Amino acid sequence: MKKVLELLLCILHPVAMVLIWINLAVRTDIGLVAKLAWGIAAVVPFVPFVYVLTGNDFI
Numbered sequence: 001m002k003k004v005l006e007l008l009l010c011i012l013h014p015v016a017m018v019l020i021w022i023n024l025a026v027r028t029d030i031g032l033v034a035k036l037a038w039g040i041a042a043v044v045p046f047v048p049f050v051y052v053l054t055g056n057d058f059i
Contacts, residue, residue: 017042 020042024035 021039024030024039027035030038
């Protein structure tokens with residue numbers, strides 16, 4: 001049950017990442033370089049999936 005809960009929590013990151021990308025696409029108050037930097041930075045927390053799926057626990 002604990003592993004299922006951890007995987008469900010990991011699913012929230014891709015949803016947040018897509019919402020960040022949508023928000024960045026429509027913003028006009030920041031430049032292209034800043035948008036690209038934020039877009040790339042939003043991908044980095046993909047690590048929780050790998051961490052949980054390799055058998056480690058964070059809860």
